[in-house]
Amino acid sequence: MQNDDPRAALDALVTRYGESYAALSRMLGRNAAYLQQFVRRGSPRRLAERDRRLLANYFRVDERLLGASAAAALPSTSAIMVPRIDAAASAGAGALVDADRPAGSYLVDPALIAMLRVRAQDVSIIGARGESMLPTILPDDELLVDRRDQRVTARPGIFVIRVDGLLMVKRVARQGDRYVITSDNPDYPGVDSDDVVVIGRVVGLSRALR
Numbered sequence: 001m002q003n004d005d006p007r008a009a010l011d012a013l014v015t016r017y018g019e020s021y022a023a024l025s026r027m028l029g030r031n032a033a034y035l036q037q038f039v040r041r042g043s044p045r046r047l048a049e050r051d052r053r054l055l056a057n058y059f060r061v062d063e064r065l066l067g068a069s070a071a072a073a074l075p076s077t078s079a080i081m082v083p084r085i086d087a088a089a090s091a092g093a094g095a096l097v098d099a100d101r102p103a104g105s106y107l108v109d110p111a112l113i114a115m116l117r118v119r120a121q122d123v124s125i126i127g128a129r130g131e132s133m134l135p136t137i138l139p140d141d142e143l144l145v146d147r148r149d150q151r152v153t154a155r156p157g158i159f160v161i162r163v164d165g166l167l168m169v170k171r172v173a174r175q176g177d178r179y180v181i182t183s184d185n186p187d188y189p190g191v192d193s194d195d196v197v198v199i200g201r202v203v204g205l206s207r208a209l210r
Helices: 006-017 021-028 033-041 049-059 110-114
Strands: 080-090 104-108 124-130 142-146 156-164 166-175 178-182 196-206
Touching: 006 033, 006 049, 021 033, 021 049, 049 104, 049 196, 080 142, 080 166, 104 110, 110 196, 124 196, 166 196
Parallel strands: 080 124
Antiparallel strands: 080 104, 124 142, 142 196, 156 166, 156 196, 166 178
């Protein structure tokens, strides 16, 4: 049976699990006020089918609780929750980060995880900023990082790394015992350092079209 008050149901779920309306809205690819306006102001009048389904999967509840009809509701899927790290990997001068802090999760289709040949427990999402990796990586791109793959070879790959304590995303190769760290943007010089920690390989990205 369709829930008579999906706004109250969503509000109860958010309160119960200590979630943030803004973080959930961003997870859906919406502006930060989207869900709070839905609950508090009744705008939009109904959640879009995709948004409703993602939220139902996130909270692991029946989609009808959030307003779906019996005909429209689908069984809960096995969507994978991938943690987002509260730190921006700088595609520029580098961002100083004291610790990696969780900042919510994104729902990812398990078919994508399988296609990328990574393990769900080994991937994280981290935001990019700066212009040194243009045109490959744009500011505000969301990078999917395989933390298990820290293998740097003679063939350059794109990695999230720490260099002298600064977090950055660069193209990295190995020459003997030396890391060769370069930017895709020719206006930015390469990086030279003996203090390099490889966090993981960038295996995918998502971006908002503007």
